[in-house]
Amino acid sequence: MAIIKVEHLNYKYSNSDTQAIDDVSLEIQTGDWVAIVGHNGSGKSTLAKLLIGLMAADSGKITIDDQELTPESVWQIREKVGMVFQNPDNQFVGATVADDVAFGMENRSVDRDTMVTRVNHALEQVGMLDYKDREPANLSGGQKQRVALAGIIAIAPKILILDEATSMLDPRGRQAILQVIQQLKDDLNLTVLSITHDINEAANADRIVVIDDGHFVEESTPSELFNHGKQLVEMGLDVPLPEKVKDALQERHIAVPESYLDERGLVDWLRTSRLNK
Amino acid sequence: MATDITFEQVNYSYQAGTPFAVQALKNINLQIKSGTFTAVIGQTGSGKSTLIQHLNALLKPSSGTVTIGDQVITNETNNKHLKPLRKKVGMVFQFPENQLFEETVLKDIAFGPQNFGVSEADANELAKRMAGEVGLDESLLSRSPFDLSGGQMRRVAIAGVLALEPEVLVLDEPTAGLDPRGRLEIMQLVTRLREEQGLTIVLITHQMDDVADYADHVLVMGHGELLKQGTPREIFSDPEWLTAHQLGLPSATRFAYELQQAGFEFETMPLTVSELADEIAPQLGKGDDRHE
Numbered sequence: 346m347a348i349i350k351v352e353h354l355n356y357k358y359s360n361s362d363t364q365a366i367d368d369v370s371l372e373i374q375t376g377d378w379v380a381i382v383g384h385n386g387s388g389k390s391t392l393a394k395l396l397i398g399l400m401a402a403d404s405g406k407i408t409i410d411d412q413e414l415t416p417e418s419v420w421q422i423r424e425k426v427g428m429v430f431q432n433p434d435n436q437f438v439g440a441t442v443a444d445d446v447a448f449g450m451e452n453r454s455v456d457r458d459t460m461v462t463r464v465n466h467a468l469e470q471v472g473m474l475d476y477k478d479r480e481p482a483n484l485s486g487g488q489k490q491r492v493a494l495a496g497i498i499a500i501a502p503k504i505l506i507l508d509e510a511t512s513m514l515d516p517r518g519r520q521a522i523l524q525v526i527q528q529l530k531d532d533l534n535l536t537v538l539s540i541t542h543d544i545n546e547a548a549n550a551d552r553i554v555v556i557d558d559g560h561f562v563e564e565s566t567p568s569e570l571f572n573h574g575k576q577l578v579e580m581g582l583d584v585p586l587p588e589k590v591k592d593a594l595q596e597r598h599i600a601v602p603e604s605y606l607d608e609r610g611l612v613d614w615l616r617t618s619r620l621n622k
Numbered sequence: 623m624a625t626d627i628t629f630e631q632v633n634y635s636y637q638a639g640t641p642f643a644v645q646a647l648k649n650i651n652l653q654i655k656s657g658t659f660t661a662v663i664g665q666t667g668s669g670k671s672t673l674i675q676h677l678n679a680l681l682k683p684s685s686g687t688v689t690i691g692d693q694v695i696t697n698e699t700n701n702k703h704l705k706p707l708r709k710k711v712g713m714v715f716q717f718p719e720n721q722l723f724e725e726t727v728l729k730d731i732a733f734g735p736q737n738f739g740v741s742e743a744d745a746n747e748l749a750k751r752m753a754g755e756v757g758l759d760e761s762l763l764s765r766s767p768f769d770l771s772g773g774q775m776r777r778v779a780i781a782g783v784l785a786l787e788p789e790v791l792v793l794d795e796p797t798a799g800l801d802p803r804g805r806l807e808i809m810q811l812v813t814r815l816r817e818e819q820g821l822t823i824v825l826i827t828h829q830m831d832d833v834a835d836y837a838d839h840v841l842v843m844g845h846g847e848l849l850k851q852g853t854p855r856e857i858f859s860d861p862e863w864l865t866a867h868q869l870g871l872p873s874a875t876r877f878a879y880e881l882q883q884a885g886f887e888f889e890t891m892p893l894t895v896s897e898l899a900d901e902i903a904p905q906l907g908k909g910d911d912r913h914e
Binding site: 360384385386431432434479483484485486487488491509512513514515516517518542578581582583584586589590593594596597599608612615616618619620621622 | 902906
């Protein structure tokens with residue numbers, strides 16, 4: 346069942362001549378992880394804001410969990426959607442980390458005991474339980490991103506939207522957080538929409554949608570997309586390491602396979618090639 | 623003029639003197655030589671940002687001394703005397719575009735120098751030059767900074783810092799949230815500033831590939847302590863140690879260790895893809911049809 350359905354969506358910023366979102370249609374099935382990629386200014390974040398009704402589309406229709414997004418339904422729809430932004434400073438309200446994580450539940454009238462349990466559990470999941478009494482302002486960028494995610498975990502939404510939500514994390518921290526999200530997705534049949542430039546985050550997705558100048562240019566699986574090699578930079582993604590290594594070997598007159606290989610695949614190919622020398 | 627930076631037995635606590643005091647820096651001793659490119663790495667919350675805020679006395683050590691050029695900063699230093707230092711050390715914070723506020727890009731870049739007593743006309747000249755330096759098109763100067771894309775806004779913010787004509791440029795994750803092309807452009811800009819103008823660069827980053835590609839000195843922070851310092855090659859030569867401190871390797875180095883398991887031999891562990899290819903190409907067959 347499609348939990349998110351977008352039909353012929355259009356949006357133009359009042360101070361711009363071009364469409365930020367240009368006739369976009371999209372269906373996301375319950376329990377899917379979809380990554381939206383594209384270079385800065387391609388319309389990714391605009392799409393995310395339209396999806397949760399932070400801005401109203403000029404035309405088109407958005408249906409979330411069988412409910413059409415309208416000025417009347419927007420509050421009900423936001424109960425089902427958790428969103429983590431790139432810069433968590435923009436979404437902190439609590440005096441302590443624990444208060445901040447509890448804030449979303451307070452808005453949803455969760456009783457106190459449940460709240461305390463859920464706050465602790467959420468902070469533990471993101472590795473921030475030791476910081477529960479600290480002031481959010483004094484945390485580092487990566488720690489703030491973890492706390493922002495904990496706030497979302499605590500409200501257990503049906504849909505999680507990540508807008509560059511791991512950009513301030515170190516690579517290991519990012520991997521740990523992506524694992525937490527994967528686990529939540531499996532446990533709760535959560536639907537994940539991640540807007541990202543990070544190739545590792547995109548690789549976690551079931552499908553990747555490429556957006557450019559406000560419209561979808563391609564939709565594929567991670568391995569199909571990563572086959573594009575250097576063109577990935579145009580799409581706002583980095584070139585995966587195996588593609589870089591293949592290029593560098595080709596420059597040194599080594600014939601390499603044309604099809605996409607992940608790191609494991611490239612190690613296997615190189616091992617065989619070395620033994621056959 | 624050389625602006626070397628020296629930390630001697632520097633300690634720093636947030637909310638010092640209260641029950642909430644947290645010691646963020648513990649007995650830091652280090653030196654940053656004028657004209658070098660220093661990368662500061664460490665897990666989130668390791669004290670990196672606290673450390674660099676001591677470079678222009680936004681934070682003063684709770685104890686110990688920080689010496690920047692001929693200026694010595696201690697707990698006792700009077701804020702009145704910090705203006706020359708603030709001009710000498712330019713800071714680009716995380717998400718610097720949040721600090722933009724003027725009506726036009728030109729005014730925003732020219733704001734800093736006017737604040738330091740430069741005339742409006744001279745500041746505007748300086749602003750135009752710096753906008754060119756960071757690769758902003760002239761047509762953007764009369765636009766509102768808020769109409770620009772994230773990458774462009776970040777360049778406006780960097781141009782505003784450069785307009786103070788600093789000798790040391792400190793950047794806290796300047797590429798976070800930018801797409802790969804934007805990241806590359808910012809890193810090339812930083813490298814060029816160092817090569818052409820001799821700026822000392824201090825960069826906080828989580829991108830180990832950037833450390834391998836650009837830095838000549840690395841400071842590793844952990845739990846408020848300086849755990850290790852050295853060249854990128856020295857720092858990345860001990861993967862067990864890095865793993866124990868939850869730090870990564872440059873992607874080419876990490877891949878080389880995997881290849882070592884698969885039987886490849888390396889004279890020196892590569893830091894970049896190019897070094898990696900140089901080492902493994904001679905060990906490979908020419909790749910005939912059997913492998914295709």
